[in-house]
Amino acid sequence: MSAELAVRDVDDAATRAALEVTWAPPRGVLGLLGTVNHKVVAIRYIVSAFVFFALAGVLALVMRAQLAYPEARLVGPDLYNQIFTVHGSTMMFLFAVPVMEAMGLYLVPLMVGTRNVAFPRLNAFGFWIYLIGGALLWGAFLLNAGPDAGWFAYVPLAGPDQAPGKRIDVWAQMITFTELAALVGAVELVVTTLKLRAPGMSLNRVPLFVWAMLVTAFMVIFAMPAIMVASTMLAMDRLVDTHFFNVAEGGDALLWQHLFWFFGHPEVYIIFIPATGFVSTIVQTFARRPIVGYPAMVLSLIATGFLGFGLWVHHMFATGLPKLGESFFTAASMLIAIPTGVQIFCWLATLRSGRVLVRAPLLYVLAFVATFVLGGLSGVMVASAPLDLQLHDTFFVVAHLHYVLIGGSVFPLLGALHYWLPKMSGRMPSEGLGRLTVAILFVGFQLTFFPMHQLGLAGMPRRVYTYLPETGWGPLNALSSVGAALLGVAVLLFVANVAWTLRRGARAEDDPWGADTLEWSTTSPPPAYNFVHIPVVESRHPLWTHPSPRVVTGLRIDVREVLVTDAIDAVPDHRHMLDGPTLYPFLTAMAAGIGIITAIFTPWGITVGVVLTLPPLIGWFWPAGEAIAGTTREKA
Amino acid sequence: MSAMLLSLVLLLAGCGAPAALSPAGPQAGQIAGLWAVFFWVSVVVEVAVVAFLLYAVLRARRPVLTLPALAAEPLAERRLTRGVSAATALTAIVVVALLAASILVTRALGALHAPQALTVEIAGHQWWWEVEYWDPVPSQRVRTANEIHVPVGEAVLVKLRASDVIHSLWVPPLHGKKDLIPGHATSLWIKADRPGAFGGQCAEFCGYQHAHMRLLVIAESRGAFDAWLARQRRPAPEPTDAQARRGRDVFLTGPCAICHTIVGTPAAARLGPDLTHLAGRTTLAAGTLPNTPGHLAGWIIDPQRIKPGVHMPSIGLDGADLQALLAYLGSLK
Amino acid sequence: MRRPVLDVSALPPIAYGSRTTIWWGVLGLIAIEGAALALTAVAALYLRQNFMTWPPYGTPPPGLAAATANVVLLALSVWPMYVADRAAQRERRLPVIIALGIACVFNVATLALRGFEFAALNCWWDDHAYGSAVWLLLGMHAAHLVASAIENVLLLALVVKGPLERKHFVDVHVNALYWYFIVAVWVPVYVLVFLAPRWS
């Protein structure tokens, strides 16, 4: 049995009609809580992530207000510690990683030409778990139970002896939720990318963004277990008296740091690599030419993925490590500049040799390059062990990490949203507002964070709730706070643009930017089933290839069937039926949520969780027994 | 971007060199030298990248929204590939050079040693620094807090220990930081090349008053240092007037004595800083307040307002007792 | 409208092994859990540096009987699982039921033995970091056994009672894959928790 090449009559209208019925979104409660459409789930993910982004951003503004002048009394240390911890934790765990994965979950099935992700119900489960985790953190914060030991929660400060109450337990369980969600998303992305690609999309034809998400997903799979193990140990230390981090009984405070940074450093790349995917996509589209050095780009991504695991120790230079290890990790940390450099050079070469169309998304990319390169350079500085001894844990590092994370990820992300908004919403965003946003964003950002380099060198440590007037840090901090306000304005402008787009934006065509990837071949916004016909891919840039491509026929259209292809060459292998909408993922997530939150208070929470999740899990997997009937296929 | 760089230069000029870049010791000096290398490399790279970017984007070429030509000219493509390769190679060379410089400085930092050096043991507490000067004769040891005196031009071994959570000792003009980690003994060598008072601070987040966990390193001539050390070795002087005597009674019978030590009196508790020579110190409350009677009074009466969350409770004393206590503490030179 | 097409109607609706998405999904799960176990093992070895002896003075080394028996039991359990796996790929219901049933018995037996293994650790998790580390390692593996037991029993119930679909044979097949993983990781966990304390 194999797929057959032919020239046939294709009845688009009938197929579309059948698909509309088969893939119809459920209504009512089921529609609200039971949908498994990857686009709906992804949009919910993105919107939730941006809500968290906005909330954490408000915290950032509070912090900047507090730091605007010396010995300010706006917030006390107790609240301030909660604020910066919740800000950092939210940005890292509830915004950056989820939003990147969500972009992947939205775009990857579209880009590889399939109808949904590989495990649609699991995908929905991941979202609910994430939402519960986020609600837990913020609910706790509003109840004055927000974690207060910093986003890296160093023990013993975060340990049972030094951190009373349930604040850190909330943090540890929030980690459980978000890591679960991230891992689910990663598995989705890996399997979708490897097994659900359209026929002909061999690995060397996969769009760079999909490559970036694939590398990211693999990094999530190998990095997240470290924080899973660490946060489990922390929770156990706090709840059942284990001694993983109790120095007296043979535990070790540095074990936490090793485990945390073995996750924490790859985490930075987990956030950054998808952004390079956005940049590659945008550069390619607006340079109006294929990216220069596709193989080099892919290899750089993979190299970055590997190297990302080799430099966690550069967060620990000040702990007094053996000199040899120090040099090794310095070397690894600085070498990662090379693959990153390759990517930047390829983008520059692409822009240099293309016929550049300057549009708002590209402006984001320009802001990205200018900012990210600076962040990368300060990264090389903190990678150098001797320099790090001066720079570590100061505002220089605060500056560096925001250059990398905002400059390196948020700028491309906002650009990407502007870029894909037509596809997602079916309407065009305002170009002028977009350009204004970029300008204010860029200026606000530099004003906020550039002075922090100087502050760090001047001796200002991070995570201080205030500082003495005689330190002389006042003026620069004031400048930074003004910049932060501007940054806030820029974010508001962006939100305004999105709102305006959704209400007033001009209707978007299928491919308004003239891009090359498959998502632009379907309607804007895409239907629930993504494509009327699964396309057949014959080049790296299917939409830039003439004539219009071959399509797949013969899939069942009365059930949610997708085509499974081989992992390397995307040769059609078999047809596979996906699961439809159901409440069970939501119920399972709720049950698990109850269990995990109970585990903040008692170890029996684990048992409660297992018992509660069992019924919905059985329901989830127990066959409904109705899907076998009928064999309507896409007719040729 | 160049505007930003300009502003950096202006800031550098305006505020004077920041602490980490105005070294007072060989190690901070070496790091500052390394910083200069990294900094100028960074400036060049950033300027080059941004310039190239702007040039690439702003070339006056009218773009058209047509399908791009996929079959590129092989020659142009090869030139581009060559350019990317060259830039990559250059990056690699620069990175390796920076790496070599880093490793050399690491070596140099580790080279500071001296036999029989003055040894200072520092314990990090929430939120103050306990300082002990080591001596082979136990009775010659000196305990103080939040202020370290060192002789200029001599290498000093600083041994570090944490008593509760992780702290990090950082005196930017002298050296980079070194963490104080429970269960891990760490140490560093410092040397001051010139006399002066150098401010330092805890650099690892350690709880509520991380912000106000400061210390002062005072580098002075050997003679001055020896005199200081000799003074520190003496027990607290007996109070000479009635006011101070009453102050001592307030100290010994009230809450003070169950947290603090004054050598020469029965007060020998270790929860708070050793106050034997309190009046000889420059600052109060771990570098937070200048050591004046007014600030001291404010600190005793309501430390929670000055450093919320600090372990010292607010002490309710009536005016006369407070004045007496201040007189006594003021006599502890 | 006539156009060039790729007709896939002849392709099978089911497949086994690395051809399927679920196999890759389970592989992802195995990668995640393998990484977690490996990191826990590394953490245990890291903590070991803090002890003069491992186990620490006053804690007898763990008893081997139950754990060694479990090595044997788990190794043996591969056989029924393999039979179930093969039968599932041939899509034959009865052999699957029998083999999976036997595998379930094995699974429950390993869980019972696990209780004795915990007792044989000769310490509590809150005694010292050694206790914490060995309890966590053993507990993590036990969690896998519990999860697998639930899964095996449910799957058995499904094959026996449920409206069986062809895709459930794929489930039996990948369930076997997961079981092989559990058996395989028991060896390093066994070595680390039960044998290593006797070597120092």
Added chain:
Amino acid sequence: MTAPRPATLAVLGSLLALLAAAASRRTLDAALADDGQWVRPAKDLAATRYSSLDQVTAANVKTLRLAWSFDLGVERGEEAAPLVVGDTMYVVTPFPNVLYAFDLTRPGTVRWKYEPTPATEAQGVACCDVVTRGAAYADGLVVFNTLDAHTVAVDARSGREQWKTRLGEIARGETMTMAPLIVGDKVLVGNSGGEMGVRGWLTALDLHSGRLAWRAYSTGPDRDVLIGPGFKPFYTFDQGRDLGVTSWPPEAWKIGGGTVWGWLSYDPELDLVYYGTANPGPWNAEQRPGDNKWTATIFARRPATGEAVWAYQVSPHDLYDYDGVNELVLLDLDLAGRRRKVAVRPDRNGYVYVLDRATGEVLSATPFGHVTTTKGVDLTSGRLTYVDAKKPELGKVVRGVCPAAPGAKDWQPSSWSPRTGLLYIPHQNLCMDVEGVEASYIAGTPYVGSATRMYAGPGGHRGLLTAWDPVNARAAWRITERFPVWSGTLATGGDVVFYGTMDRAFKAVHARTGEPLWRFETVSGIIGQPITYRGPDGRQYVAVLSGVGGWAGAIVSAGLDARDASAALGFAHAMRDLPGATPKGGRLYVFALP
């Protein structure tokens, strides 16, 4: 109980013992001159606790039966030795330190009772139960210490208080639990409270007036320690000026312990009084760098002036609360063919020291228990060699520290039989885990700085009675016990050794073989000092106090909660099954042959 030794060994042992006995003729002479009384807890000035009374023999002891008993009304640790002077027996109870005088002519009747009513607050600063170790008699006076740091002299006939001298301040943690030693007209007493940051001293009082004659501190400048030109320590590390100050951090000697709460002995020939000082404070050794002179030190002093003649620091810079207060049994032994005046001392650190008592030279130091903390004593330098791996660390638990803080042997005194040449050492087999913690000195509160939990050492038994041959530096036989043997031992001319166990048994064993001969179940665990005397009726009696308590028994006497392994400084953890083995009690038992 250990298995019976091979016969050959027993024969050899007895031969050697006989040889030794013959050699120490002087002691033997003293024993022969036994008057059947018991006027000081250690029986004689040489602290042998040997009575030559021999009506009770190994052969007939199994018929020993209760003659009379008396409920003392205080149910705390009864560590005291009864005294018998003429026809009166004197017993002093734990706090509130009631002194009873029993009329031995009418068994079981109280002649008078003296109640000193010590300050109740003293109970709050007594580290290890509110015990007393007994009284001493001389010149018509019964002298003893009360817990609230007073020394009292009571008229032996009338029970009237003759004088009462306050010697210490309980507000600073000072208590007194030791039994005085009366030498000539001097009453020698010392203080307790090493766990409270007390500065230790030995004080001489005038026997008749109670006035302070001299006070020798254990720490501080030489003039306080009564170190003068006549001070000649044998080893260089004990030589130097003001070591009691310079071997401490600034002023730490003022709160540095070195209390004197153990046993004193006296050699009239050399005119030297011997005693040991207790542990330095706090336990956390990192807070007191240096040797911490003169804690855990053996002193030899002139009783008239208190002047120190020699000192030997047994455990310099003590790391484990190895108090140096144990008894020094003064013997004349033939060592390597030379007759020497020695002091034999089974120390808390696990070694039996044989010292030349004229010079302070260590002739031998042999471990008699399981020791992991030290590698032995360097006989050329005299220093104890510590094992680095077992040094307590701040904030880290060090495991397998043997012996534990109570030592291989605590205060419970040994006895010496000149007939067998064996020293009968009651002791314990405990190890501990220890963690150093920061200690803050607050007067009147404990100053320890150490977290400990104790447990049985190798073998699982917690107690031992070891018959030690000091000439050959080896154990002749051993008896293992479930609980620490926290009582003293008594050796008699009938070749019987008596001791009590914490699980309520009063036992007699054969002095030469350790063969169990007799046991009697008392109301409570026994931690007292058995004595024997000739009654007014001419019969030999054996007496002991029963009443569990002390550091080891506090779990019962103070009702501690053993779920907390650190209770009673970690001792309760090792004794968690004691409450099942004995109730509280406080009773005097007197036994006689039928």
Added chain:
Amino acid sequence: MRAAAVLGLLGALLVLTGCQREQRRFSEVAPASGRPDRLRASGFNPGDRQAPAEFRNPYERNAWAAAEGKRLYAAFNCIGCHANGGGGIGPPLMDPAWIYGGEPVEIYASIVEGRPNGMPAFGGRITDSQAWQLVTYVQSMSGLLRKDVRPSRSDHMSVRPSEQSGTSERRKPPQ
């Protein structure tokens, strides 16, 4: 509507409990010594009518106060006499027996005023809020506080299960 009301109530409850547990009241200005109004060491008073002893521990639901109490318990050498609840010189505190009463006000009186059989009076040495923090911790030792308020294990030797995981006997002596 009813659901919303229930949710609102639940939320309010959460706020109350959560907030109380997590509050950090640093600058509670309290007299250095002295006793709060109506604090009495004895349960009865002269006269016919008995005034109810209604003094409550202000920190009863505050986890931070319990933890501070635990820190002070070690700092002020309580541990030296009472060990980690098992007792020694002083009586055990983790068992249900109380010599001078286990009501917060009685524990407070024991700490501040001392007890004649050896408990020193800490009044005048520690502040009122410190005394109440100690009371809170002492209450938590014997399980008199809510579980989520009690402290977890300390960073020291493991001598017993933490106050939070309960005081049930489980430990066996090594060997």
